[in-house]
Structures are given as structure tokens and as C-alpha cells.
Amino acid sequence: xxxxxxxxxxxxxxxxxxxxxxxxxxxxxxxxxxxxxxxxxxxxxxxxxxxxxxxxxxxxxxxxxxxxxxxxxxxxxxxxxxxxxxxxxxxxxxxxxxxxxxxxxxxxxxxxxxxxxxxxxxxxxxxxxxxxxxxxxxxxxxxxxxxxxxxxxxxxxxxxx
Amino acid sequence: xxxxxxxxxxxxxxxxxxxxxxxxxxxxxxxxxxxxxxxxxxxxxxxxxxxxxxxxxxxxxxxxxxxxxxxxxxxxxxxxxxxxxxxxxxxxxxxxxxxxxxxxxxxxxxxxxxxxxxxxxxxxxxxxxxxxxxxxxxxxxxxxxxxxxxxxxxxxxxxxxxxxxxxxxxxxxxxxxxxxxxxxxxxxxxxxxxxxxxxxxxxxxxxxxxxxxxxxxxxxxxxxxxxxxxxxxxxxxxxxxxxxxxxxxxxxxxxxxxxxxxxxxxxxxxxxxxxxxxxxxxxx
Numbered sequence: 001x002x003x004x005x006x007x008x009x010x011x012x013x014x015x016x017x018x019x020x021x022x023x024x025x026x027x028x029x030x031x032x033x034x035x036x037x038x039x040x041x042x043x044x045x046x047x048x049x050x051x052x053x054x055x056x057x058x059x060x061x062x063x064x065x066x067x068x069x070x071x072x073x074x075x076x077x078x079x080x081x082x083x084x085x086x087x088x089x090x091x092x093x094x095x096x097x098x099x100x101x102x103x104x105x106x107x108x109x110x111x112x113x114x115x116x117x118x119x120x121x122x123x124x125x126x127x128x129x130x131x132x133x134x135x136x137x138x139x140x141x142x143x144x145x146x147x148x149x150x151x152x153x154x155x156x157x158x159x160x161x
Numbered sequence: 162x163x164x165x166x167x168x169x170x171x172x173x174x175x176x177x178x179x180x181x182x183x184x185x186x187x188x189x190x191x192x193x194x195x196x197x198x199x200x201x202x203x204x205x206x207x208x209x210x211x212x213x214x215x216x217x218x219x220x221x222x223x224x225x226x227x228x229x230x231x232x233x234x235x236x237x238x239x240x241x242x243x244x245x246x247x248x249x250x251x252x253x254x255x256x257x258x259x260x261x262x263x264x265x266x267x268x269x270x271x272x273x274x275x276x277x278x279x280x281x282x283x284x285x286x287x288x289x290x291x292x293x294x295x296x297x298x299x300x301x302x303x304x305x306x307x308x309x310x311x312x313x314x315x316x317x318x319x320x321x322x323x324x325x326x327x328x329x330x331x332x333x334x335x336x337x338x339x340x341x342x343x344x345x346x347x348x349x350x351x352x353x354x355x356x357x358x359x360x361x362x363x364x365x366x367x368x369x370x371x372x373x374x375x376x377x378x379x380x381x382x383x384x385x386x387x388x389x390x391x392x393x394x395x396x397x398x399x400x401x402x403x404x405x406x407x408x409x410x411x412x413x414x415x416x417x418x419x420x421x422x423x424x425x426x427x428x429x430x431x432x433x434x435x436x437x438x439x440x441x442x443x444x445x
Contacts, residue, residue: 033283034283061233062233062234062273062275063233063273064229064230064233064235064271064272064273065271065272065273066271067228067229067271070227070229073229073230073233073271073273074224074229074230074231074232074233075233076232076233076234078234078314078315079315079318079348079349080348081348101315101347101348101350102346102347102348102349102405103346103347103348103405120347120404120405122213122216122404123232123315123350123404123435123436123437124217124220124231124232124350124435124436124437125216125217125219125220125231126220126229126230126231126232126233127220127221127223127224127227127229127230127231128216128219128220128223130229131223143284143285144286145274145286145288146273146274146275146286
């Protein structure tokens with residue numbers, strides 16, 4: 001099995017553009033609909049984010065709450081198409097990877113080509129995927145509840161390039 | 162004069178407790194009918210599809226054992242209640258008891274709270290996944306039957322409705338269903354289970370297409386089985402496959418309901434269930 005250790009640097013991007021099953025390890029940001037809107041609006045209005053986007057991989061997701069004694073609840077990808085309009089902007093801001101589900105339009109793939117990778121994760125197996133998360137922390141927008149931005153550390157998290 | 166009805170009393174607090182438990186249990190496991198279906202279809206799959214179907218079953222085992230939701234999206238809560246005409250509560254009304262049960266169940270069951278109060282400002286999150294959306298029907302008898310469908314946003318977003326001309330051929334309807342699935346692709350987590358309602362006024366058509374994702378509400382007869390098979394075959398020719406892999410089924414089940422319709426109308430609605438089929442059933 002191919003393995004990728006994050007962060008996805010420019011060097012790693014060039015090395016890993018072959019399609020197929022891959023396991024990724026390292027830190028990822030979790031952000032979905034409203035978090036994307038806030039990040040976009042904040043930067044456009046000249047505000048600084050409290051977390052860096054450079055070389056980050058964004059996982060389009062919103063986990064269920066962690067029961068006592070667990071690192072995280074169930075977690076899996078949400079539909080990428082809804083975040084697509086923000087993806088080229090995020091890449092401009094330094095994001096080099098996205099994890100989601102479903103296909104993207106050719107236009108978006110073309111725009112991010114060479115600058116970021118798009119991974120799809122398995123949908124509907126969120127209890128299983130939670131086992132690959134070794135650390136979870138809310139880092140921004142906690143008022144959004146299920147849509148807050150999290151920083152996760154994952155180990156051998158299965159995705160498809 | 163008709164004879165006096167002898168009522169059966171159900172405690173409000175009992176319904177709250179049962180609904181809370183139903184919310185949690187239904188989210189921790191796949192629907193039994195669906196598990197049977199996956200197991201029987203799996204025998205016909207290639208190696209890749211067997212592996213992917215196996216992941217769904219493995220996920221189900223982990224979820225059940227560790228009391229984790231099978232999918233992080235524990236949905237918008239849709240309920241269908243059949244209230245016997247001889248049922249009364251010791252206090253309050255059934256829909257309030259369901260709302261209270263959902264609020265308790267989603268908190269104590271560590272299920273995701275996915276409902277925001279204002280669809281435009283997107284805030285605030287209601288904090289307990291209420292309101293649930295409840296359909297009630299009065300039926301004859303002294304039982305209270307409740308079905309719970311936690312419906313994920315990804316699959317709910319691809320619900321379709323089209324108004325055909327009444328002279329339209331069945332083949333065109335099958336083509337429309339297959340085109341719809343093609344445009345959805347893999348974004349709603351295939352293999353899909355479809356609810357297809359044909360007929361009725363528009364709102365009933367959409368509502369029924371979702372309700373029949375619960376097998377017992379779908380039509381079952383020779384003609385329907387044949388139509389269902391045709392839709393299934395046409396959709397599976399798309400070869401989207403499990404998780405969009407191209408392997409295994411794209412659509413694993415098609416439930417159909419025909420409703421009487423106005424002479425000027427032929428509406429068709431499609432509701433889609435992702436591969437995390439969760440259905441709760443309660444009889445009191």
C-alpha cells in the first residue's frame with residue numbers, strides 16, 4: 001500500500017500524482033460548508049486566521065461527538081461538490097490537499113492541478129474511519145457546532161487519489 | 162349511535178424514553194433488511210466489490226459494538242406515526258413526546274446535531290437535532306406505531322421530482338431515473354436504495370418517495386417487481402458502483418409506490434438512501 005506522510009509539500013505533490021488507494025498519516029484540518037465561507041469571508045475582509053493554511057490538507061467532514069473515553073465520534077467525508085467553489089481560493093492560500101467524497105467538475109480539477117491533490121475517502125463507514133484518528137482538537141469556530149474547524153492527527157487513513 | 166370507544170392510555174414519559182432509545186439504536190446499526198440484501202448481493206460481486214461491501218459490514222459491527230453511529234451524519238429526524246383511534250396519552254401530545262425523545266436521544270447517544278434554526282443565516286444550531294419532522298396518521302386500533310428515518314444531508318440533497326405528460330411512456334420514466342442517478346454519481350454514497358413514487362399531487366409524491374425507503378410502505382406485486390427490476394438494471398448499467406469504484410451495485414434496491422393521480426398529471430419523485438440505511442421501528 002502506498003503511504004503519504006503529511007504535510008503535502010510541493011515535492012510530495014509531484015511524487016504522488018498516481019491514482020489509487022493510499023494511506024495518509026499526519027495532521028489534517030477538518031472544515032465543511034460554513035467554515036469555508038468564514039475562512040473565505042475573513043481573508044477577503046483582511047482578517048488573519050488563527051490557524052495556518054500553508055501546506056495543509058482539508059478534510060470535508062463534521063464528526064459526531066466523542067463519547068466518553070473516545071478520541072472522536074464517527075467521522076467520514078461529506079460531499080465535496082458543495083465546497084468546490086472555495087477550492088481554488090484555498091489552494092491560493094496554500095492548501096495542498098483535500099479529502100472528500102464524490103466527483104469534482106473537470107474545471108476545478110484543472111484549476112488545482114499540480115498545486116493540490118484531491119483524495120476521496122469511503123462514505124458510510126464512519127465508525128471504522130474513526131479508528132484511524134489518533135488526536136482531535138477543535139481549533140476554530142466552535143460556535144458552529146458540528147461545523148467547527150478541527151485539527152486531527154490521523155494514522156494510515158485510507159483514501160483514494 | 163356508535164358504541165363508546167374504550168381508550169388505551171400510554172404514558173407520555175414512556176414514549177419519550179422509547180424514542181430516545183430508538184434514535185440511538187437506529188443510528189448504531191444498519192437496517193436488518195439491508196444487511197440481508199448486502200450479504201446476498203455480495204456473493205455475486207467481484208473481489209473489489211466484495212472488499213468494499215465488506216467494509217460496510219465491518220463498519221456496522223464496530224458501530225454496534227462500540228455504540229458509535231454508522232455514519233457521522235446522523236441526519237434530520239423524520240418520523241411516521243400511526244396512531245390508533247383508541248390510543249390516548251396520560252398527558253400532552255405524541256409529537257411533543259417525539260421531539261423530547263429526539264432531544265434526549267441525540268444528546269445522550271452522542272449523535273451529531275445537524276440542524277440549524279435559520280436556513281439563511283445558518284445559525285444557531287438547535288443543539289439537540291430538533292425539530293424532528295413528523296407525519297401522523299390516525300388509524301383504526303389501539304396501537305401506536307412509529308417509524309424513524311434519520312436522513313443524511315448528502316442523500317437528501319439529491320431528491321428529484323419531475324412532472325411528465327400523462328401520455329408519457331414507462332420507458333421515459335425509467336430513463337429519467339437512470340439519468341438522475343448518473344448525474345448524482347458517487348456523491349451520495351452508493352450503493353443506493355431508491356424510493357420511486359409515481360402519481361399523486363406533488364407534495365404527496367415527494368413525501369411518499371421518501372417514506373417507501375422503509376420497505377413495508379412500498380407496493381409489492383408482480384407488476385411492481387418487474388418495473389423495479391427494469392429500473393435496477395438500467396441504473397446498474399451506469400457502473401458507478403460501491404463508493405463510486407465501478408465495482409458492484411450502483412443501486413441495490415428500488416422500492417416503488419403508485420398513487421392515484423389527476424388526469425393532467427404524471428409526477429415522478431425519487432428519494433435516495435445512501436449505503437448507511439438506518440430505520441427505526443417502534444410499536445407501543
